[in-house]
Amino acid sequence: MERSGPPGDGVGAQVFASDPEVGADLARVDWAATPLGPPEEWPQSLRTAVSILLSSRFPMWMAWGEELTFFCNGAYRRDTLGRKYPWALGRPASEVWAEIWGDIGPRIEAVLGTGRATWDEGLLLFLERSGYTEETYHTFSYSPLRDDTGDVVGMLCVVSEETERVIGERRMATLRDLGSDPSVIRTEQEVLAFADRQLSRNPQDLPFTLTYLFDGDDARLAGASGVTPGTPVAPRVLPVGGSRTGDESGDEGVWPVAALAEGEARLVPLTGAPFDDLPGGGRSEPPVEALVVPLLQQGSAPYGFLVAGLNRYRALDDRYRGFVELAAGHIASGIGSARSYEAQQRRAEELAELDRAKTTFFSNVSHELRTPLTLIMGPVEELRTRLADAGDDVRTELDAIHRNGLRLGKLVNTLLDFSRIEAGRMQARYEPVELGAVTAELASVFRSAVERAGLTFDVDCPALDEPVHVDRTMWEKVILNLLSNALKFTFEGTVRVTVRRSGPHAVVTVADTGTGVPEAEMPRLFERFHRIENARSRSNEGSGIGLALVRELVGLHGGTIDAESAEGKGTVFTVRVPFGTAHLPEGSVVSEPAAARASATAGPYVHEALRWLPVGAAEGDGPGEAAAAPLGSDAGPTRSARVMVADDNADMREYLTRILTAGGYEVTAVTDGVEALDAARRRTPDLVVSDVMMPRLDGLELVTRLRGDSRTASVPVLLLSARAGQEASIEGLRAGADDYLVKPFAAAELLARVRANVELARLRGHHLRWRTALVDSLQEAFFVCDESGAVVEINTAFTDILGYGPEDLPYAPAHPWWPDAVTDPGAHAQVGEAFAGLLVNPRGSYTVPVTRRDGRRRWVAVNYNKAEDPDTGRRVTVGTFRDVTAEHYAVQRETALAALSTSLSRASSMPEALSGALDQLRSLWRADVVLAAVFDGDDTPALTATGPDLRWEDLPEARRERLDALRGRPPLTVVTEDSGAGVLLEHPQGPLTLWVDLGGNRPFTSEDRLLLSLLSGHLAQGLVRAHQIDQQREAAIALQRAILGPARLPDGFAVRYEPASRPLEVGGDWYDTVTLPDGRIGIVVGDCVGRGLEAASVMGQLRSACRALLLQDPSPGRALEALDQFAAGVAGALCTTVFCGVLDPATGELTYSSAGHPPGILVHRDGTVRLLEEGRALPLAVRPGRTRPEATCSLPARATLLLYTDGLVERRRLPLSTGIAQAGDAVQEGRDMPVEDLAGAVMARLEPDGGYDDDVALLLYRHPAPLDITFPAESSQLAPVRRALRSWLARCELPPNAVQNVLVAVGEACANAIEHGHRHAPGNDVRLRAVALVDTLRVTVADSGRWKDPQPGADTHRGRGMSLMRAMMQHVTVSPGPSGTTVDMQMRID
Amino acid sequence: MTTPLTLAPGRGPDGAARLAVGGEIDMSNAGRLAEALDSRPGPLVVDLTEVEYLDSAGLSVLFAHAERLELVVPPLLEPVLTVSGLAALATVHRSGVRDGPQG
Secondary structure (H helix, E strand, O other), X not given: XXXXXXXXXXXXXXXXXXXXXXXXXXXXXXXXXXXXXXXXXXXXXXXXXXXXXXXXXXXXXXXXXXXXXXXXXXXXXXXXXXXXXXXXXXXXXXXXXXXXXXXXXXXXXXXXXXXXXXXXXXXXXXXXXXXXXXXXXXXXXXXXXXXXXXXXXXXXXXXXXXXXXXXXXXXXHHHHHHOOOHHHOOOHHHHHHHHHHHHHOOOOOOOOEEEEEEEOOXXXXXXXXXXXXXXXXXXXXXXXOOOOOOOOOOOOOOOOHHHHHOOOOEEEEXXXXXXXXXXXXXXXXXXXXXXXXXXXXXXXXXXXXXXXXXXXXXXXXXXXXXXXXXXXHXXXXXXXXXXXXXXXXXXXXXXXXXXXXXXXXXXXXXXXXXXXXXXXXXXXXXXXXXXXXXOHHHXXXXXXXXXXXXHHHHHHHHHHHHHHHHHOOOOOOEEEEOHHHHHHHHHHHHHHHHHHOOOEEEEEOOOOOOOEEEXXXXXXXXXXXXXXXXXXXXXXXXXXXXXXXXOOEEEEEEEEXXXXXXXXXXXXXXXXXXXXXXXXXXXXXXXXXXXXXXXXHHHHOOOEEEEEEEOOOEEEEEEEEEOOOOOOOHHXXXXXXXOOOOOOOHHHHHHXXXXXXXXXXXXXXXXXXXXXXXXXXXOOXXXXXXXXXXXXXXXXXXXXXXXXXXXXXXXXXXXXXXXXXXXXHXXXXXEEEEEOOOOOOOHHHHHHHHHHXXXXXXXXXXXXXXXXXXXXXXXXXXXXXXXXXXXXXXXXXXXXXXXXXXXXXXXXXXXXXXXXXXHHHOOOEEEXXXXXXXXXXXXXXXXXXXXXXXXXXXXXXXXXXXXXXXXXXXXXXXXXXXXXXXXXXXXXXXXXXXXXXXXXXEEEEEEEEEEEOOOOOXXXXXXXXXXXXXXXXXXXXXHHHHHHHHHHXXXXXXXXXXXXXXXXXXXXXXXXXXXXXXXXXXXXXXXXXXXXXXXXXHOOHHHHHHHHHHHHOOOOOOEXXXXXXXXXXXXXXXXXXXXXXXXXXXXXXXXXXXXXXXXXXXXXXXXXXXXXXXXXXXXXXXHHHHHHOOOOOOOOEEEEEEXXXXXXXXXXXXXXXXXXXXXXXXXXXXXXXXXXXXXXXXXXXXXXXXXXXXXXXXXXXXXXXXXXXXXXOOOOOOOOEEEEEEXXXXXXXXXXXXXXXXXXXXXXXXXXXXXXXXXXXXXXXXXXXXXXXXXXXXXXXXXXXXXXXXXXXXXXXXXXXXXXXXXXXXXXXXXXOOHXXXXXXXXHHHOOOOOOOOOEEEEEEEOOOOEEEEEEOOHHHHHHHHHHHHHHHHHOOOOHHHHHHHHHHHHHHHHHXXXXXXXXXXXXEEEEEEEEXXXXXXXXXXXXXXOOOOOOHHHHHHHHHHXXXXXXXXXXXXXXXXXXXXXXXXXXXX | OOOOEEEEEEXXXXXXXXXXXXXXEOOOOHHHHHHHHHOOOOOEEEEXXXXXXXXXXXXXXXXXXXXXXXXXXXXXXXXXXXXXXXXXXXXXXXXXXXXXXXX
């Protein structure tokens, strides 16, 4: 098609004016060459549709006319059309979308055929819009477009492209599955097999994958999906670096191994021999490219690489690349986990070996130590005695040497014991003892120390009934170690020792109410060198060997030791030793107990314990010195971790920075908690070291704030404090700190703690980081609510959809994205209700409106589930939601358009169409009121409103001005103001401005604007249609009236006409009266076959013909004979039935003839019914030429004649006689009504449920016709008036005295009227009207004067006149009015 | 067009003054009746037998002379005379009853 030069002007340009860019391109189309023709000739409906299309910001396209000519708007061009723009404009839709016509063609056909809209969600379509066949997904609706006559001639498509969402979800599923079950995966092989299975489930995005791992100089194929290992594309081994050529496979060069070994990703075109037989991955065509990415390893060369075949129907964009990289990242992390697990296994074995070596080493060393130690201790003992009187300084130092000598000796002895046990060289001597007494004695050694510590010491060791064989030295160590342990970890309460018998065992328990042992530590409690880290204790001293030794010693006794502990409650150690000797080695049992001796072992234990107590803690070795020893040597991070130091003391800050920097850390120093929090949010550190006491925000509060923010919740915190008490450290740990260090501390200890925490956090962080990455990469918004409903965690999509980011977490309810309670209470309540359900229900889903941070309205579909937080055990709600705004509004639009279309199509007139449409708009927006003003050229616009009887004048001035101002706007462009929205649209009678008043109940969003614009377009079209119907109907009614004439019925007649077919209100039935030259009246009622306009035209011809025939020859029979001939020549006139009569109104003589018409009904004044059944012959034109019979009938006075067409009396399944009898009854019932009223009553009485289903014509006459005389107000008129009245009364067949009474009463009324006429308005007329009902005579006399109240004197005879009137008639009323006086008189007659 | 009214003065068989009225009496011709009555002072028999219509204008004329009038009335006019109260003031005979003057 050729495109004509510059954009056209005139109508064409206006049609496209809504969008300057696309509109200009549309204007350039050579429309004359399309079936639509030039825009100037387009119908209103097409122009409206194009305006709506172009003014919308939603992607839309439409097709119109026989070739479904294509139009689209800017949004569609941007999202979907791609390179087809502007080529596609004006082309047949089947050409534009040729590649998918097989998919969409049938849908379009369905819309055009049925007029019903279609709806497809996420439909897969392969488009050719970007230079390649593209896999795309669309959610769209096709709705019908109608032309000015209401026929469907095109379709409109509103579409949301969902490609990104669908594909994103698919990829997300793969990533999720990859990370789905890491717990059961152990070996590298298992990891890779699992990954292959998951990757193979997404053949669309990963048609095939290969996983190669570097192994020395080779890369080995370790996993594959979609292709068979060993095929040309998947060689089992590839050389690295290409130095080795011609290896066994000969496939060197298939994948760029060398680049990958350097950690670079490569895009490889799949061309050439190795790629010939690639599978298509479920699609018809194989992939044409593969992305090869390294499997990266932190701080080291890649593990290997992943080859990912690419979906040829998608471009390799950042998202696709990111997906492949994430998948590779996961495989790499799985390999890393598997390898580190294997490494750990190896390490554990190495450690066990090391442990054995260490014990041997220590035992060897210990031997050597004992000698020098003894040589130290001997002189020290001597010096202490000799220098007993020396100064305090000397004594204190000597005591310290002595104490530490003892401690060293104890350590050495313990180690020796171990080595002996290990070597099986423990020299035991088991002697029978009374265990209760021995234990109690040992316990008593500790009593003073326990009591000095402020604890209750409860020793309950009764004598047992049987001796137990124990090695006393060993047993001492068992009991003393347990007691020492109890004292060390107990700060208040009791230490209790008991001895009991339990079956074959002696049972000794040592119970405390101390800090207890964490459950996780229980299995390792008795392990050598294992110390419970971070446990609160009186001292950090200890080698972690005591309990291990106890267990070994008890074991040598054939016994067992168990511990039960509850953190914070205390620990109970239970030792069970068997009675008897069977369990003991033979040679080591002695039968006699050795002589009791003081224990040399107890001293060092007690001395050591006393040192832990506050009274003794003053000199010498500080806790820092002691604790640093086991940790000091191996500090230093594996990689440079970021540590943030927060301390208000500048010296301390510098000291910490120095230590940590020297330890290899990257250090940031801040001066208080607020700065720390800000800095941590800006860049999350690996560890925070914070002082507890700080201005503004102290350390404890800092911990709480960091934990409350999802970004910093996992950052480990090490608190530093000068407060030594255990309570202080507990407080810190409770606040969520990971570790606690009391000042002063040794540099080495700080470094050790820092290192431990960083490492720990890294281990913990692996899963957390993966989880965060997963949650953040979800396309759906993700959130977690705590029990109160506060949102405590969100992901990136959440922020994208709602605009609220993690920086302000937590969000307490009512959340800031709830619609405003004041401006939009309805939506607010809706969200509130849904949210209440979320708090109580275990799971659920709902769709609600929300307000984005920028104020825009969004709709989200939420799914939620209750879950238990594994860390806290509290119930939380985990939810996801999707932005369904487009879907919501699409459905809303479809529904609203359908409702409006229905309303418009039902309307039978334009006012009805408009008012129905306003009601639709009102209920759609729950508006207070909807107004439409039509500026039709009159002074005041014509107002239509949803409110009752509102007029333009009733509107407030501001509203009138607003409606008026809208006229200056472009059509269909919605204007919003504070309380509602307005729009201008074309109305056949002039511009129509519409106002939807929301009364401030809710905001009018951009979606609402689009919808109103769409609906207005439809409404404008509907109004044009309704207007055409109106015009047709007006023409038809005028025609009907013209042919139904006479404009004035003769007096005494009443008629009704009810056509069955609406909205035109014309039909084939008719009635007619014609006043003949001789004063008689021709009466015709007829019924043509058929309905509607066609029957009406036949009827018109017959009616005119019959009228003319009667005027020419007033004989019903002959008139019908002539009409037979006439009808024979009129198509559609055959079988018309006609009742034709000639009535003499003076005598009541009726001559009639019936052409197959239902009989006339005559109801006498006594109620008897007579049917006019004579004079009957065939319907018209059946046998033209035959003579038609006539009959005569005399209408008695006050009888009523009813003529009709069969629609009045014909009922299905009922004989005609039933309907005729009903009609007779109806007439009889209306005996006291004037015929005009009676006609309405008969129609109403006989109307079937649901209205008449056939045309009905009805004609009533009551004999005689009323008397109606108008005469000048002159007394000379009285005699002739009286004469006429007398004659009329005679026709009414009244008794003579009644006649005289009426004459006198009427005479008086006329005389009065003449008098007043003379007095007030000489020459005016007086009107006399007399009507005979069946039982009543009614006379009115009306003049133009004003009556005076009857006065005595001059007007005496007038007073007499009134009395006479009242005496002669039964009912007299005088109604004075501004324009005259009316006297109404009635008389009952028989 | 004036309402038809005939006025025939005369004497009765007993010699009493008599006025025979025929036709219809309404406001258009009541004046002529009044003149006829005025021109015949003294007791007077007014024979209304041939009167077909009499309205309040005619009655007013008769009321003005009621005390000296003897009215001869056809049944048709009886209700009017009774309702107006004239029958109570004037001597009324029913026409067709050819008896002599009463009391």
